[in-house]
Amino acid sequence: MFDSADLEHKIDKLTYRHEVPHLREALLNVQVDLREAGRFPVVIVIAGVEGAGKSETVNLLNEWMDPRFIRTTAFDAPTDEESERPRMWRYWRALPPKGTVGILFGAWHTEPVISRVFKRISDSEFEKRIAEIQRFEQMLSDEGALVLKFWFHLTKKQQEHRLRSLEKKAATRWRVTKRDWKYFDKFDAFEKTAVQLTRQTSTAEAPWTVVAGADEAYRNLTVGRTILNAIRERLAEKPVVDRPDRTPLLPPVDHLTVLRALELDQPLTHEQYSEAREKWQGRLARLTRDAKFKKSGVVAVFEGNDAAGKGGAVRRLTQALDSRMYVGIPIAAPSEEERAQPYLWRFWRHVPRHGRVAIFDRSWYGRVLVERVEGFCDETSWMRAYGEINDFERELLESGLVVVKYWLAISKEEQLKRFHSREKTSFKRFKITKEDWRNRKKWDAYERAVCDMVDRTSTEYAPWTLVEANNKSYARIKVLRTMCKAIENRFDRM
Amino acid sequence: MFDSADLEHKIDKLTYRHEVPHLREALLNVQVDLREAGRFPVVIVIAGVEGAGKSETVNLLNEWMDPRFIRTTAFDAPTDEESERPRMWRYWRALPPKGTVGILFGAWHTEPVISRVFKRISDSEFEKRIAEIQRFEQMLSDEGALVLKFWFHLTKKQQEHRLRSLEKKAATRWRVTKRDWKYFDKFDAFEKTAVQLTRQTSTAEAPWTVVAGADEAYRNLTVGRTILNAIRERLAEKPVVDRPDRTPLLPPVDHLTVLRALELDQPLTHEQYSEAREKWQGRLARLTRDAKFKKSGVVAVFEGNDAAGKGGAVRRLTQALDSRMYVGIPIAAPSEEERAQPYLWRFWRHVPRHGRVAIFDRSWYGRVLVERVEGFCDETSWMRAYGEINDFERELLESGLVVVKYWLAISKEEQLKRFHSREKTSFKRFKITKEDWRNRKKWDAYERAVCDMVDRTSTEYAPWTLVEANNKSYARIKVLRTMCKAIENRFDRM
Numbered sequence: 001m002f003d004s005a006d007l008e009h010k011i012d013k014l015t016y017r018h019e020v021p022h023l024r025e026a027l028l029n030v031q032v033d034l035r036e037a038g039r040f041p042v043v044i045v046i047a048g049v050e051g052a053g054k055s056e057t058v059n060l061l062n063e064w065m066d067p068r069f070i071r072t073t074a075f076d077a078p079t080d081e082e083s084e085r086p087r088m089w090r091y092w093r094a095l096p097p098k099g100t101v102g103i104l105f106g107a108w109h110t111e112p113v114i115s116r117v118f119k120r121i122s123d124s125e126f127e128k129r130i131a132e133i134q135r136f137e138q139m140l141s142d143e144g145a146l147v148l149k150f151w152f153h154l155t156k157k158q159q160e161h162r163l164r165s166l167e168k169k170a171a172t173r174w175r176v177t178k179r180d181w182k183y184f185d186k187f188d189a190f191e192k193t194a195v196q197l198t199r200q201t202s203t204a205e206a207p208w209t210v211v212a213g214a215d216e217a218y219r220n221l222t223v224g225r226t227i228l229n230a231i232r233e234r235l236a237e238k239p240v241v242d243r244p245d246r247t248p249l250l251p252p253v254d255h256l257t258v259l260r261a262l263e264l265d266q267p268l269t270h271e272q273y274s275e276a277r278e279k280w281q282g283r284l285a286r287l288t289r290d291a292k293f294k295k296s297g298v299v300a301v302f303e304g305n306d307a308a309g310k311g312g313a314v315r316r317l318t319q320a321l322d323s324r325m326y327v328g329i330p331i332a333a334p335s336e337e338e339r340a341q342p343y344l345w346r347f348w349r350h351v352p353r354h355g356r357v358a359i360f361d362r363s364w365y366g367r368v369l370v371e372r373v374e375g376f377c378d379e380t381s382w383m384r385a386y387g388e389i390n391d392f393e394r395e396l397l398e399s400g401l402v403v404v405k406y407w408l409a410i411s412k413e414e415q416l417k418r419f420h421s422r423e424k425t426s427f428k429r430f431k432i433t434k435e436d437w438r439n440r441k442k443w444d445a446y447e448r449a450v451c452d453m454v455d456r457t458s459t460e461y462a463p464w465t466l467v468e469a470n471n472k473s474y475a476r477i478k479v480l481r482t483m484c485k486a487i488e489n490r491f492d493r494m
Numbered sequence: 495m496f497d498s499a500d501l502e503h504k505i506d507k508l509t510y511r512h513e514v515p516h517l518r519e520a521l522l523n524v525q526v527d528l529r530e531a532g533r534f535p536v537v538i539v540i541a542g543v544e545g546a547g548k549s550e551t552v553n554l555l556n557e558w559m560d561p562r563f564i565r566t567t568a569f570d571a572p573t574d575e576e577s578e579r580p581r582m583w584r585y586w587r588a589l590p591p592k593g594t595v596g597i598l599f600g601a602w603h604t605e606p607v608i609s610r611v612f613k614r615i616s617d618s619e620f621e622k623r624i625a626e627i628q629r630f631e632q633m634l635s636d637e638g639a640l641v642l643k644f645w646f647h648l649t650k651k652q653q654e655h656r657l658r659s660l661e662k663k664a665a666t667r668w669r670v671t672k673r674d675w676k677y678f679d680k681f682d683a684f685e686k687t688a689v690q691l692t693r694q695t696s697t698a699e700a701p702w703t704v705v706a707g708a709d710e711a712y713r714n715l716t717v718g719r720t721i722l723n724a725i726r727e728r729l730a731e732k733p734v735v736d737r738p739d740r741t742p743l744l745p746p747v748d749h750l751t752v753l754r755a756l757e758l759d760q761p762l763t764h765e766q767y768s769e770a771r772e773k774w775q776g777r778l779a780r781l782t783r784d785a786k787f788k789k790s791g792v793v794a795v796f797e798g799n800d801a802a803g804k805g806g807a808v809r810r811l812t813q814a815l816d817s818r819m820y821v822g823i824p825i826a827a828p829s830e831e832e833r834a835q836p837y838l839w840r841f842w843r844h845v846p847r848h849g850r851v852a853i854f855d856r857s858w859y860g861r862v863l864v865e866r867v868e869g870f871c872d873e874t875s876w877m878r879a880y881g882e883i884n885d886f887e888r889e890l891l892e893s894g895l896v897v898v899k900y901w902l903a904i905s906k907e908e909q910l911k912r913f914h915s916r917e918k919t920s921f922k923r924f925k926i927t928k929e930d931w932r933n934r935k936k937w938d939a940y941e942r943a944v945c946d947m948v949d950r951t952s953t954e955y956a957p958w959t960l961v962e963a964n965n966k967s968y969a970r971i972k973v974l975r976t977m978c979k980a981i982e983n984r985f986d987r988m
Contacts (some may be wrong), residue, residue, distance in 0.1 A: 003958075004949045007755050009748050124618030131625035148741065192954065199884060202950060204877030207741055210949065221747040230741050247642065247701055247724050253715040254505050258497050383698030390693060455498045455704065456696060460686065464497075 001198045002191070005153040005210040011217035023224045024064045030231045031065050031101070037235055038099035040144045041340070044227065046105045048152030049190070050183060051162050052213025057152070057223050058103055064224065071096055074105040084354040086395035088136065092348035097340030098144075108133055109149075113197055117189045126193075130200045132391070137206050139388050142381075143342035146234050147206035150223055151198050152213040156187045248379070249452055257451040262466060264411050266474040273473040280480035281320040287487045288321055288357065292494050297401045298357040300483065303365050304408030305446075306436045307418040308469045309476075313408065314359055316476045317483065326357035331366065343367060343385070344392055354400060364389055365405075368453050373445045386456040393462040402490045403462035404483050407450060408469040412443055495692045496685070499647040499704040505711035517718045518558045524725045525559050525595070531729055532593035534638045535834070538721065540599045542646030543684070544677060545656050546707025551646070551717050552597055558718065565590055568599040578848040580889035581605075582630065586842035591834030592638075602627055603643075607691055611683045620687075624694050626885070631700050633882050636875075637836035640728050641700035644717055645692050646707040650681045742873070743946055751945040756960060758905050760968040767967040774974035775814040781981045782815055782851065786988050791895045792851040794977065797859050798902030799940075800930045801912040803966045807902065808853055810970040811977065820851035825860065837861060837871075837879070838886055848894060858883055859899075862947050867939045880950040887956040896984045897956035898977050901944060902963040906937055 011019075034042065044061075046054050062070055073094035082090045088108065096102030112129040115121045121129070140147050154162065163180060166172040183190065198208045209226050211219050251257070268276075287293065300317070302310045318326055329350050338346040344364060352358040367385040371377045393403050410418070419440075422432040439446070458464040465482045469475035505513075528536065538555075540548050552566055567588035576584045582602065590596025606623040609615045615623070634641050648656065657674060660666040677684065692702045703720050705713050745751070762770075781787065794811070796804045812820055823844050832840040838858060846852040861879040865871045887897050904912070913934075916926040933940070952958040959976045963969035 001949055001952075003752050003952055004746060004945055007746075007750050007752065009746060009750050011748050122618065124616065124622055127625065128618055128621045131621065131628075134625075146741065195954070199950070199953065200881075203881060204874050205741065207743060207877065207950075209744070212746075218746075218748055222744075225747060226744050229744055233742055247640070247699065248727055249701060250703070250716075250720050250723055252498060252501075252503060252706075252712075253719060254503050254712055256501050256503050258501065261501050380698050383701065387694075387697060451498055455495055456693070456701075458495075458497055459693065460689065 001151075001195045001202070001208065002153050002210055005212040006155055007212065008214070009212040009218045010215045011221055013217070016217035016221065019221060023221070023228065026228050027065050027224060030228055030235070031069060033235055034101070034231055035069055035099045038340075040146055040234065041096040041098050042101045042227075042231060043096060043140060043145050043147045044101060044103045045107050045109070045147070045149040046103060046152070047107065047109045047150070048194075048211070049154045049159065049213065050180060051159065052152035052154045052211070053216060053219050054105065054152050054213075056216070057150075057211075057219060058105055060220055061103065061223070061227075065101070069099075070101045070103060072103040072105065075107055075110070081353070084399075085351055086399035086401075088395055089348060089351055089399075092345055095140075095145075095341055095345060097337065099340070108136065109197060109201070113190065113193050116193045117186050126196075130197060133197075133201050134203070135387070135391055137201065137203070139344075139384075139391075140342060141203075141205035142384060145342065146230060148227060148230055149201075149206055149208045150226070151194070151208050151210045152219070153210050154213050156191075158214045159184060159187060249383075251448050251451070257447060258454050258466065259409055259447055259450060262409055262468050264409060264414070264468045264470040266468045266471050268471055268474040268477065270473070273477065276477045277316065277480070280477060280484055281316070283484045284317070284320040284480060284487075287484060287491075288325060290491070292491045293487070294355040295400055295494065296487070296490055297352050297354050298483065298487065299352065299396055299401050299403045300357065300359045301363040301365065301403070301405040302359065302361050302408070303363060303369065303406065304467070304469065305410050305415055306439055307415050307422065307431075308408035308410045309472045310361060310408055312472060313406070313467075313469075313476050313479045314361065316480060317359070320480075321357060325355070326359060327352065328359045328361060331360060331362040343381075344388060347392070351396065352401070364392065365453060365457075368457075369446065369449050372449050373442055386453075389457055390459060393457075393459065397461045402486050404486050405457075405462060405464045406467050406479055406482070407454070407464055408467045408475060410469050412440075414470045415440065495645075495689045495696070495702070496647050496704055499706040500649055501706065502708070503706040503712045504709045505715055507711065510711040510715065513715060517715070517722065520722050521559050521718060524722055524729070525563060527729055528595070528725055529563055529593045532834075534640055534728065535590040535592050536595045536721075536725060537590060537634060537639050537641045538595060538597045539601050539603070539641065539643040540597060540646070541601065541603045541644070542688075542705070543648045543653065543707065544674060545653065546646035546648045546705070547710060547713050548599065548646050548707075550710070551644075551705075551713060552599055554714055555597065555717070555721075559595070563593075564595045564597060566597040566599060569601055569604070575847070578893075579845055580893035580895075582889055583842060583845055583893075586839055589634075589639075589835055589839060591831065593834070602630065603691060603695070607684065607687050610687045611680050620690075624691060627691075627695050628697070629881070629885055631695065631697070633838075633878075633885075634836060635697075635699035636878060639836065640724060642721060642724055643695075643700055643702045644720075645688070645702050645704045646713070647704050648707050650685075652708045653678060653681060743877075745942050745945070751941060752948050752960065753903055753941055753944060756903055756962050758903060758908070758962045758964040760962045760965050762965055762968040762971065764967070767971065770971045771810065771974070774971060774978055775810070777978045778811070778814040778974060778981075781978060781985075782819060784985070786985045787981070788849040789894055789988065790981070790984055791846050791848050792977065792981065793846065793890055793895050793897045794851065794853045795857040795859065795897070795899040796853065796855050796902070797857060797863065797900065798961070798963065799904050799909055800933055801909050801916065801925075802902035802904045802963045803969055804855060804902055806966055807900070807961075807963075807970050807973045808855065810974060811853070814974075815851060819849070820853060821846065822853045822855060825854060825856040837875075838882060841886070845890065846895070858886065859947060859951075862951075863940065863943050866943050867936055880947075883951055884953060887951075887953065891955045896980050898980050899951075899956060899958045900961050900973055900976070901948070901958055902961045902969060904963050906934075908964045909934065 046058055048054060058072055062072060075090065078090065091104065091108050094102060094104055112126060116126045137147055163176050163184060166176050202208045211222050213219050302314060304310050314328065334346055347364045350358055367377065368382050372382040396403050419432055419436065422428040454464045467475045467478050540552055542548060556564055556566060569584060572584065585602050588596060588598055606620060610620045631641060657670050657678060660670050696702045705716050707713050796808060798804050808822065828840055841858045844852055861871065862876050866876040890897050913926055913930065916922040948958045961969045961972050
């Protein structure tokens with residue numbers, strides 16, 4: 001990967017001075033075009049060797065371009081906020097919305113390289129991390145982002161020369177730290193690891209540009225022109241109409257589905273309910289106040305048929321929780337800000353810290369439910385969402401969170417009964433809309449979508465709980481009990 | 495993944511008898527359309543639990559459809575031929591050409607699952623294998639194949655019931671082996687591993703269809719209809735014109751490239767040459783006759799400017815080898831048979847057994863050289879070829895082979911001299927064509943392509959050797975020496 005960058009690249013001063021005004025003007029212009037088109041974000045990733053001009057280049061880009069539409073984020077050691085959340089959370093936070101440029105400085109590539117060089121992770125673990133990065137960047141591209149990755153490179157000789165010259169002068173001596181020499185001792189290991197990472201994450205959609213960092217003029221022109229050229233080309237492309245890259249799913253030929261197999265009417269007397277409720281609410285209260293919970297947390301997803309009783313089930317849950325500890329997140333249509341980001345972005349922003357409970361009333365599963373059924377997104381997009389969602393939930397799990405997912409199921413008859421009753425009861429009138437009746441007409445399509453969803457996203461680390469909800473009391477207890485069990489399982493593994 | 499398939503699916507006899515004639519006719523028709531369109535191959539992968547009806551289904555498909563255009567390949571323990579080659583070699587061999595159907599029975603998914611269940615590989619290793627499968631299937635889809643994957647499923651109860659009923663009857667008792675019960679003991683582990691594999695390799699392009707295997711009618715209709723539907727949909731699609739999923743590469747802004755940095759005129763007297771040649775040819779002869787070489791082998795790639803002396807260098811190499819041991823593979827334009835397959839297929843077929851030397855005169859790098867420069871393939875295709883090639887060569891390496899790659903470089907002036915001399919010498923006239931002159935006009939474009947190629951495919955396990963070839967003698971010695979060193983390195987690691 002670094003063969004070309006190992007050469008002594010150089011641009012003479014005269015050429016540089018002549019080139020720069022043109023490049024700046026062109027960059028400013030293309031930035032306006034980018035904003036006006038508003039079709040895609042530009043994610044610029046800056047990584048590579050210390051002292052190869054990374055921060056200088058970032059500063060320069062901010063100087064050359066209109067900084068109001070650039071957001072630069074530098075990643076160092078994770079903050080408190082960040083270290084209690086999944087690894088990728090802080091990168092999601094920094095993604096630029098459509099029409100703008102985001103510069104990510106030392107992003108998701110840096111930490112795996114360092115961990116591997118200092119043998120904190122094995123080679124297989126490193127390969128696994130690379131595969132995760134590949135999937136993440138694939139998702140970014142699939143969601144339309146233009147991803148430009150720059151790896152700043154110095155040869156070992158250049159690096160040694162740089163450190164020694166800095167040390168020689170009193171004015172710059174402070175810039176060389178012990179850490180710099182410690183890293184220098186591992187130069188070969190760093191380079192080998194970086195080669196593997198950059199090669200394996202270089203794809204047609206998001207190839208690395210390796211920048212020889214020793215000569216300032218060379219590196220500035222390289223980065224500037226690459227950005228200019230890539231944005232221009234992408235702007236010139238017509239949006240693609242159809243991609244032949246999905247294979248349709250069929251429903252079971254006998255129409256027997258996980259939903260139809262449920263016995264929706266489950267008996268539970270009022271007395272049994274009161275007793276069980278007290279028991280499980282109490283247990284949930286204790287679990288969430290346990291010391292172990294401070295290193296964990298819950299993400300709860302509520303999905304279900306309209307009028308299945310999600311609200312009631314959530315309330316029975318929150319009754320057991322300290323109100324400073326949980327947050328309810330009702331998911332409606334995405335806001336303008338959210339539409340300018342990859343699909344999962346609006347859920348990532350609500351990922352809770354440790355020790356908290358986030359309750360999603362509807363969720364990221366909208367992609368494979370309502371968006372699929374209503375045709376709000378194309379088939380390829382919801383088909384690939386299954387994998388993206390599984391990756392997402394796995395990251396939640398790996399950061400210590402418990403993920404519980406409920407589908408509250410009622411029969412078509414029960415729904416009709418509840419719709420009518422809501423229409424009659426004035427204080428429930430707000431709960432029934434024309435849309436509910438419209439959705440009801442698509443009952444079969446939703447059923448199909450739910451079954452595919454359960455098949456493809458019920459994982460050992462985040463299984464779906466199908467809740468038989470014709471009897472509201474039974475449903476509420478099952479929700480409480482499942483959550484307690486999930487937290488206990490998590491504690492057992494701590 | 496198996497939630498739906500865990501249900502007791504069933505199709506009654508009457509429905510089945512009524513459905514089958516229609517389905518058969520439709521399948522035969524769609525097969526004709528597939529052949530006439532000749533646009534893509536259909537790769538049907540059959541995997542899953544023993545006794546869930548896999549082979550019955552494969553036989554049935556061959557009965558229902560026109561078997562002349564179906565090729566079924568079952569993979570059991572690798573043959574001698576196969577075990578001396580990279581893991582994926584046997585699957586490449588079995589890929590169907592465009593317009594036809596290939597049924598692959600127990601293909602690349604099966605072995606990793608078994609290895610994981612019996613703890614022959616670690617969890618990280620398993621994840622790495624999954625990532626390899628993802629990339630392989632991605633490549634198949636990118637190359638246009640319709641990939642249909644069926645996982646045949648039985649519940650634990652169903653499996654136990656099946657084994658016990660077979661054992662009860664004298665006529666079928668032989669069908670239950672010790673291995674069946676050994677596998678049954680590991681049922682839960684198998685299922686857990688299979689869930690992970692199928693979920694992580696389920697993509698929008700190639701999702702798994704999980705088939706409940708207990709009821710024959712159900713499983714036949716499921717497989718038949720899924721195949722029918724998928725081929726029909728793909729045939730109905732218009733070919734896609736452009737995909738916005740590649741980012742352009744730029745040449746170095748100072749035009750300094752790895753090629754321009756070479757000192758092409760390297761001195762070597764005739765005497766030095768004779769001496770060196772004897773030395774290195776002798777060493778190569780000994781190395782390739784070493785016992786260790788029987789567990790290894792060489793894949794040598796020769797690329798270079800026209801008239802750079804590839805032929806001469808190859809001859810100096812083969813002079814040292816037993817002629818039964820090596821094979822020269824001149825690569826020209828692909829044949830019709832080869833065009834009907836994924837790009838790398840025509841190279842996979844020439845991967846040598848252990849103990850052999852395969853010498854490619856031009857190679858898979860045509861994709862990122864001539865095909866790129868001449869526009870024979872689109873930008874996205876050659877951009878993703880870098881990754882595909884790296885994966886390919888890594889498989890060669892992992893199977894024990896040594897990969898050496900030579901770019902023979904001469905100056906533009908030296909080429910002109912050689913062209914003229916070839917035109918003058920009658921026995922060399924065949925060596926110079928109009929195409930050579932045409933290529934020469936694209937010198938700069940080729941240079942750019944070569945440099946990108948070196949940057950993106952020179953790996954620690956298969957590095958490029960740039961050979962300064964204005965002096966033919968020097969070039970020949972460098973080729974010999976590099977190959978000896980590469981083999982010695984390999985021996986050191988054995």
